[in-house]
Amino acid sequence: MDALMIGTIIKILIILAIVSAIAGFGTYIERKVLAFMQRRLGPMHVGPYGLLQIVADGIKLFTKEDIIPQNANKFIFSLAPTITAATAFIAMAALPLFPTFTIPDSLPLIGGAIVPSIVADINIGILFILGVMASGLYGPLLAGMAQANKWGIIGSARTAVQFLSYEVVTGLSVLAPIMLVGSLSLIDFNDAQTGGIGSWLIWQQPVAFILFLIAGFAETNRTPFDLLEHEAEIISGYVTEYSGLRWGMFFIGEYTNMVTISIIAAVVFCGGYNDLWFISGWLLFILKVVFFFFLMLWVRAAWPHVRPDQMMWLCWKVLMPLAVVNILITGIVVML
């Protein structure tokens, strides 16, 4: 095993630990933000300002009885949450999470090593991420079909319809920036936007940015489009029969996907982790990701759901033509 391999494994472990902690913490943040926007206090009693609420929730989820329904396909039923969580974390592999940094010399053994903060800078980065996130649809799909529950079946049908359609929009909307940058690697996206705010791709591709955000909301199953588990219509959709830790894994997967979409939006459209004026890149990058994460919670507090037919109409009749037109115009401009 050479040094690169060991370094990669260490990076994987750190990212796994931090991101799953963030995903848990995201539930707390979401409850707090939603509460403030409705002028409530949110969780307050476990720890200071309810900060230990996630620990309490974790203990509850771990110790809860794990129920598998009688007529469910047991193997697929227990496999499905793993697919959601695993694909969400695999997608993280090609994401830059931090600027490249050097470990200070004062540390023994590893001092002075240059660390690129990405697990694998593969040259098809964004394609890989979108592909893995798209394969994450097998989680809800199989979960809904395996649990022998009518709400689950409807939920999984909606999963297939929603994720597949919005995958088209995500792909097409990211295609225009890819044409401008000429690379699929997210590092190259970052390096193409080094020249301050004016060089951010959001100014050249505003339509693509908005399309990507909308499609991102749909793919992470966030509120205007959270038809998969629309509780007023289909109880909880594909998670109806799940309880305990398996249910928690779906949640970790969802929040990890939210982080992923936030990072892609920050890197592809909003200048990545480049320094700006006096603000150092890593701080700015975290702020950008936090903003996009907050936007998802904000939208959940403000906007109502759409109907499934409205969602399909929006996808195929509005967003996809817009994305295609955007690509055409970008292509013409690039050629000229």
Place this chain on the structure above:
Amino acid sequence: MAHIEEHKETQSIQKEKQNYVMLDFGKTPEYGLPAFIQVVRRSLSIELLKGLGVTFREMINALFRGKMHTTKYPFEKLPIAPRYRAIHEMLRLLESGHYRCIGCGLCEKICISNCIAMETKYDENQRKEVSEYTINFGRCIFCGYCAEVCPELAIVHGGRYETASEQRAGFSLFEDMLTPIDKLKEQKEFAGFGSISSNADENIKKTPLAY
């Protein structure tokens, strides 16, 4: 038959009188281009952003301008109206500290759910003494007749509405309901039926005079 005819007539008159006005939402576009224009107009107008603005403003209001709505209930309590009929209280005479009840038995008589049980005897001064007084709160319907009929304002309804108890006899003995002798100074007189609550001013909102 006549009254049915009459009823029908008044109904038809009412129907004519009802003056519904259709709101003018404009025509619903039925085919391609106008529908597309409507979509574009609705997407480009800032209605969605206004919704975001409202929630953000409420968050700022709640966090920084002290407009949080939550009452942390078991720790904070909202004042309740004096007319509220919760667990009874037996009051004392302010001068002597003796309980006010004269053992007349009117409350026992008027109680419509038969939940008051009292026993009295004459003490050495030939004065009625209450030797036992209980209210079965499993039966009490909190109608307030006992408080209304009491000639001495001895039994009134208090504001103690948290009535979960480990025993069936909780709150229901005479000593439990009687004002503790050391809290005699804090004993509040019954404000009377229909009296307003202590925070009534806060709850009043000014309605606009002009529309």
